[in-house]
Amino acid sequence: MRKGSMSGWGEFVVETLVRVAGFSAIGFVLLIFLFLLREGVPAFFEVVPGNLFGTRWYPTFDLFGTLPLVLGSLLITITAIVIALPLGVATAVFVREVAPNWAREILKPMIEVLAGIPSVVLGFFGMTLVAPFVRQVFGAPTGLTAFTGALILAYMALPTLISVAEDALDAVPRSYRDAALAMGATQWQTIWRVVVPAARSGIVTAVLLGMGRAIGETMAVMMVTGNAARMPLTLDSLFRPIRTMTATIAAEMGEVAQGSTHYHALFGIGIILFVLTFVINLTAASALFQKRRRGGLR
Amino acid sequence: MLTEIANPKIRIEHVSYAYDGEMVLRDVTLDVPANAVTAFFGPAGGGKTTLLRLINRLNDLVDGTQMTGRISLDGQDVYALGVNIPQLRRRVGMVFALPLPLPGTIRENVLYGPRLAGERDRSRLEEIVVRSLRQAALWDEVRDRLDGPASALSGGQQQRLCIARSLALEPEVLLLDEPTSGLDPISTGKVEESLLELKQHYTIIIVPHSVQQAARVADHAAFILMGDLIEYQPGKKIFTTPRDKRTEDYVTGRFG
Numbered sequence: 401m402r403k404g405s406m407s408g409w410g411e412f413v414v415e416t417l418v419r420v421a422g423f424s425a426i427g428f429v430l431l432i433f434l435f436l437l438r439e440g441v442p443a444f445f446e447v448v449p450g451n452l453f454g455t456r457w458y459p460t461f462d463l464f465g466t467l468p469l470v471l472g473s474l475l476i477t478i479t480a481i482v483i484a485l486p487l488g489v490a491t492a493v494f495v496r497e498v499a500p501n502w503a504r505e506i507l508k509p510m511i512e513v514l515a516g517i518p519s520v521v522l523g524f525f526g527m528t529l530v531a532p533f534v535r536q537v538f539g540a541p542t543g544l545t546a547f548t549g550a551l552i553l554a555y556m557a558l559p560t561l562i563s564v565a566e567d568a569l570d571a572v573p574r575s576y577r578d579a580a581l582a583m584g585a586t587q588w589q590t591i592w593r594v595v596v597p598a599a600r601s602g603i604v605t606a607v608l609l610g611m612g613r614a615i616g617e618t619m620a621v622m623m624v625t626g627n628a629a630r631m632p633l634t635l636d637s638l639f640r641p642i643r644t645m646t647a648t649i650a651a652e653m654g655e656v657a658q659g660s661t662h663y664h665a666l667f668g669i670g671i672i673l674f675v676l677t678f679v680i681n682l683t684a685a686s687a688l689f690q691k692r693r694r695g696g697l698r
Numbered sequence: 699m700l701t702e703i704a705n706p707k708i709r710i711e712h713v714s715y716a717y718d719g720e721m722v723l724r725d726v727t728l729d730v731p732a733n734a735v736t737a738f739f740g741p742a743g744g745g746k747t748t749l750l751r752l753i754n755r756l757n758d759l760v761d762g763t764q765m766t767g768r769i770s771l772d773g774q775d776v777y778a779l780g781v782n783i784p785q786l787r788r789r790v791g792m793v794f795a796l797p798l799p800l801p802g803t804i805r806e807n808v809l810y811g812p813r814l815a816g817e818r819d820r821s822r823l824e825e826i827v828v829r830s831l832r833q834a835a836l837w838d839e840v841r842d843r844l845d846g847p848a849s850a851l852s853g854g855q856q857q858r859l860c861i862a863r864s865l866a867l868e869p870e871v872l873l874l875d876e877p878t879s880g881l882d883p884i885s886t887g888k889v890e891e892s893l894l895e896l897k898q899h900y901t902i903i904i905v906p907h908s909v910q911q912a913a914r915v916a917d918h919a920a921f922i923l924m925g926d927l928i929e930y931q932p933g934k935k936i937f938t939t940p941r942d943k944r945t946e947d948y949v950t951g952r953f954g
């Protein structure tokens with residue numbers, strides 16, 4: 401056999417393996433989605449829409465209003481991002497643009513370690529330290545509130561947000577900085593008016609990835625938000641207990657009869673969650689795509 | 699060799715410079731006269747860009763560098779304590795080898811510097827846009843699309859936009875680092891033409907992208923070879939009657 405055909409064979413095998421691996425990854429995602437649909441879609445037939453999108457979730461009384469859960473998830477996710485965004489961007493700017501080399505060498509691994517803390521540990525930390533703090537400072541009747549959950553989520557979203565934002569800042573070419581400095585910009589003006597805006601789409605991606613992570617988070621959220629399925633419509637809702645979609649599924653799935661309406665409703669929530677995350681990720685992807693098409697950064 | 703003249707705009711005295719302990723400029727001394735085009739030319743890696751970046755202190759943020767010697771602007775040491783660096787850079791504008799429009803429109807690009815400097819007056823800003831683009835010989839081509847994206851301009855137009863952006867700050871000195879390296883002959887001609895106009899108001903230092911360009915535009919020229927200033931002569935004599943053998947070899951194309 402000639403050498404050329406040998407390497408041709410090797411190439412074929414590797415190519416096939418890569419292809420199989422790639423397709424099976426997509427295949428598994430599809431399978432999960434199909435399973436979710438099979439178990440969840442019946443809920444949309446068994447429960448009338450007025451009930452399903454109603455404001456009360458009391459499965460024991462056949463009330464399956466998902467609205468408080470969806471709003472609960474959105475409330476803490478958005479609050480978490482509002483807290484995490486300025487902190488994360490400021491940290492990324494500090495690490496990438498301001499900190500001296502030795503400080504960067506220490507900070508970067510530390511931030512990566514943060515990402516590795518198990519969420520149950522954070523939940524425990526939230527219950528024992530953050531919750532009492534929230535109760536005292538904001539005078540809430542209980543420390544287990546939406547705000548407590550948002551704080552923990554913000555903390556969890558930070559490492560991703562920081563490292564993605566940092567990469568985005570790093571990708572801004574040296575020449576942008578030079579151009580700004582050469583026009584008499586101070587270091588701060590260079591950072592805030594040229595480097596950060598030039599890294600904008602990367603930062604948007606960072607935020608969306610952080611959001612995707614936050615909205616799907618379960619354990620820590622379940623431990624610190626009080627889990628009362630009430631509509632967060634009043635101004636003080638942030639400092640009242642709340643319940644998220646994820647916590648509902650996790651708490652109730654264990655004791656529900658398979659095939660019951662309640663069971664299907666929980667999967668229905670899963671579908672809503674899936675769609676939300678999908679939309680967020682799609683937005684992130686299209687932000688990246690738009691940046692490339694505009695050819696903004698070189 | 700001519701290194702000292704009366705009332706130079708910029709005086710470079712015994713400047714040596716090293717990146718991470720590696721010398722890239724050795725004891726360079728030369729005076730740059732006002733209202734003229736002075737060219738720094740020589741083979742790649744000789745330190746021309748570095749020398750330009752030392753004049754407006756753009757290398758301040760580069761780690762691990764060492765500088766000795768003195769650079770002064772109108773007799774004032776630019777590295778003296780208490781020098782306002784952003785202000786220095788507004789007096790000494792710089793245009794880079796690769797045209798780099800900042801994100802945004804043509805108008806926004808021109809006004810970047812003045813806005814950073816705190817200029818808010820609308821009619822004043824409008825005036826700056828027109829004047830800078832005219833001086834950079836770009837006005838006629840972009841007057842109808844000032845609010846269009848700067849990235850849609852051609853390479854040559856982008857480079858002139860970068861020149862306009864520097865001129866918007868009304869600098870006293872303009873440092874041009876191979877401003878036509880990526881341009882076609884017609885755009886190059888336009889940029890060179892605008893230099894003739896500009897030197898009446900500004901002191902210009904250019905790193906040309908070829909010996910021919912140096913010979914075309916320079917009123918004075920300095921030959922820099924691997925960190926050493928070999929020869930500096932007023933007028934175009936350096937191209938016709940070089941004194942140093944190495945200069946002669948370079949301008950006649952025998953090396954580099």
Ligand SMILES: Nc1ncnc2c1ncn2[C@@H]1O[C@H](COP(=O)(O)OP(=O)(O)OP(=O)(O)O)[C@@H](O)[C@H]1O
Pocket residue numbers: 717718722740741742743744745746747748749760
């Ligand atoms: N930021 C830097 N860090 C380390 N070394 C550098 C840096 N910038 C330039 N150098 C080195 O300094 C030397 C001079 O570079 P410089 O860019 O000033 O030369 P140049 O004459 O402008 O060359 P060219 O004609 O290729 O633009 C080169 O050897 C280069 O590798």
Ligand SMILES: [Mg+2]
Pocket residue numbers: 746747748875
């Ligand atoms: Mg150079």
